[in-house]
Amino acid sequence: MAIDTFIFVLISGIVLGGLYALMAVGLSVVWTTLDVFNFAHGAFVALGAYVAWQISQSAPGPAGFALAAALSVAFMFAFGFCLHFGIIKPFERSPNIVLLAVITTLAASSIIENGIQLVWGPREKQIDPNIDMRVDFGGVAIAGIDLLSLAVALLALAGLAVFLRRSATGRAMRAAAQNREAAELMGFNVAFLFAIAFGIAAATAALAGVFIGSLRFINPSFGADPLMKSLIVVIFGGVAQFTSPIYAAFIIGIVEAFSIYFLGLYWAPAVLFALMIAVLMIKPEGLFGNRQKTL
Amino acid sequence: MTGELLQLSSLSGGYPPVSVFRNVDLTIGKGEAVGLFGPNGHGKTTLLKTVAGLIDPWDGEIRFDGRRLNAEGVMAARISKHLNYDLFRRRRIQARDVVRAGLIYVMQGNLLFPEMTVDEVLHIAPSASRGRSGVSEMQSLVRDLFPRLRERRHSKIRYLSGGERQMVSIAVGLLALPRLLILDEPTLGLSPKLRLELSEAIARIRDAQVPLLVVDQNVEFLTSLVDRLYLFDHGSITSEIDKAHMPSHDEIMTMLFGSAP
């Protein structure tokens, strides 16, 4: 393997890792706060991408792309916030909420997918970010949009970490995640905080969707693959800390890039699943996990 | 004294379908410190959790400063194997309203937020009292009462000892500027030294004019602390004792169990 090929594969793995981190963090924020697994996460990615595509149709140029991304993220935050009250909140005091949430989030996912199909049709689309710049890395030219997606993903993750660790609302959210009763006794509106968590998950999914939609073609059901990848990342890394799925995402991204290079597109998922099963056997709480599950 | 601070009238509740306490009448006047004493497992915590709004009362009334905190009427006991009525049932009391009214409950054996640091927890604690006057005075009282928390401010709650965790819980309650502070077994499971330290802190909280309702298994501590004592047995209040007639440990045992052990 020539050194420039190596650098190219490595960088594309890291770029992939940034997107996976963005998606997996959304999944793990919901899992750690609401205690439910959100099967609609992939549909959030897809809807976010389509909303951005729609806006970018009437807003040209790189500024239009930025506007489309921002509006899509804001829209998806509101969407997730409201959706929580429809599909999670009614069951919060039910003893079998985990199972009920599997069903309601799967239902939401299917409704969103079909809604996308209804509105935008089944034909594949691609968001044009209008960024033709290329950056040279030791003789390897990397597309500007790749680097932009990595930078934005890292910034968004850092922003989210600061929000959770430093802001009063973020701290209240972590408190509600760790001990719901104690948070209620401090006067917090736990349902509102949970809705914010769901909104944040949808917003990060949308941001990932915007970049996926500008790197490859999208169709109404393309969210299934991101959902699968985030699932692998979350299981692989564990959710002991905000950062554990992030590390895992970069490892998975790099492993995937190299497997695609060496084994081809069809075998790459098998490698990831084998890796995930190995981790499940050796360290079931995830590579960076402990038995705690916190935000 | 015009009007009572807390007034429970024939309050009943429990964990459906199990009834835990029945027809509880209890009043706390403004500026009073009141004790609640009773055997383990007879429903004191359940009663207090109900008052705090964590579980729904079945029947009766919770009034705080003249305002009714729970919904009117009797909770319909609809339990079905086939239908999930919980989906449609509205809460009959909201912890948020209770806290906002100034009734602060410090839970028994509160684990708080295991992965947050002491500082983070104390930072979000005054959320219920934000904007009210007296926050900074309370902050300095808390600093005075629990100097140990300052030393441990960067530790996660998970790594605190039981006594330190109890201190954080009480501090969190105080920072909400309680108009009535309910402490549920604050000295449970502590070493004698820490027990003494916490008892002294609680006496100082009383001296700072914070109305108190304290549950504790230590009769001597309780009788020295409070103005009035309620005895609680099998889910009901069985007697009410004034400061002037505060009985000894043995007398209380006789009242509760018939004969001194």
Ligand SMILES: Nc1ncnc2c1ncn2[C@@H]1O[C@H](COP(=O)(O)OP(=O)(O)OP(=O)(O)O)[C@@H](O)[C@H]1O
């Ligand atoms: N979450 C729950 N679900 C069902 N029953 C419960 C629950 N919590 C407590 N109980 C039962 O309610 C009864 C009263 O318990 P509670 O904790 O209120 O008593 P307590 O007087 O506070 O006891 P202690 O002095 O040990 O704290 C007990 O029989 C207990 O088993």
Ligand SMILES: [Mg+2]
């Ligand atoms: Mg108790």
